[in-house]
Amino acid sequence: MPNLTYTFVVEHLDPEVGPWSALEYKTIAKESKQQNCRFILSSVPPSLLETQDLKHLQSVGAEARSDSVEAYFASKKEKICLLDPAAEQELDPSDAAVFDVFLFGGILGDDPPRALDRTSELRKKGFTGRRLGPKQMTTDTAVRVTRIVILDQIPLAKIPYTDFPELKLDEHESTEMPFRYVADQSGKPIMPEGMIELIKADADKAFDDLEL
Ligand code: SAM
Numbered sequence: 001m002p003n004l005t006y007t008f009v010v011e012h013l014d015p016e017v018g019p020w021s022a023l024e025y026k027t028i029a030k031e032s033k034q035q036n037c038r039f040i041l042s043s044v045p046p047s048l049l050e051t052q053d054l055k056h057l058q059s060v061g062a063e064a065r066s067d068s069v070e071a072y073f074a075s076k077k078e079k080i081c082l083l084d085p086a087a088e089q090e091l092d093p094s095d096a097a098v099f100d101v102f103l104f105g106g107i108l109g110d111d112p113p114r115a116l117d118r119t120s121e122l123r124k125k126g127f128t129g130r131r132l133g134p135k136q137m138t139t140d141t142a143v144r145v146t147r148i149v150i151l152d153q154i155p156l157a158k159i160p161y162t163d164f165p166e167l168k169l170d171e172h173e174s175t176e177m178p179f180r181y182v183a184d185q186s187g188k189p190i191m192p193e194g195m196i197e198l199i200k201a202d203a204d205k206a207f208d209d210l211e212l
Pocket of ligand 1: 082083084085086103104105106107108109116117118119120130131132133134135136137138139142
């Protein structure tokens with residue numbers, strides 16, 4: 001019997017779904033499905049709902065919709081927890097009994113991390129907030145950490161992390177990712193499949209643009 005108790009909502013806050021976001025959302029969809037949780041990607045501009053990226057997301061288990069969480073879950077607002085880097089209280093395993101829905105901003109991270117506070121667009125709607133520690137995470141990492149705390153009942157402090165990992169782009173170049181990630185068993189950051197290749201391709205393109 002699938003456990004559909006918890007729903008993970010990413011409220012998309014950008015005008016487009018770029019390749020980084022598409023990879024993050026695909027990862028959230030697959031991992032949510034594996035753990036029998038519901039994943040809703042909302043506030044997607046209607047014109048994007050018909051794109052290949054969105055169709056693919058739906059095929060791997062995401063529900064995609066154009067309205068906003070405050071509209072479709074209006075009747076259960078007190079059961080919604082906004083994961084908010086500016087919240088005063090940290091997420092705790094006991095929150096599993098308090099909330100049914102965990103809400104995240106569908107925003108690419110910024111560097112330096114505090115330069116933008118776009119999660120405020122959701123905070124000002126009055127959702128109860130919880131923090132996942134002091135460091136900025138990618139959206140898929142924030143969802144992963146929340147699942148670990150809520151489903152596996154592991155406190156934030158017991159999760160293995162790797163902060164600001166250095167990614168090798170080629171023999172000479174590397175880049176530091178300005179985020180906290182969950183570490184796998186060999187201490188490497190858990191990232192969406194295809195993300196390292198995308199980062200390398202973006203770095204190559206930036207280098208080519210510089211040479212023009
Ligand atoms: N600085 C960005 C902003 O504009 O708010 C953070 C965006 S972060 C890449 C995307 C989402 O992941 C946030 O909206 C939040 O829901 C979640 N998140 C990331 N790090 C978090 C943290 N340390 N505590 C709580 N939520 C976090």
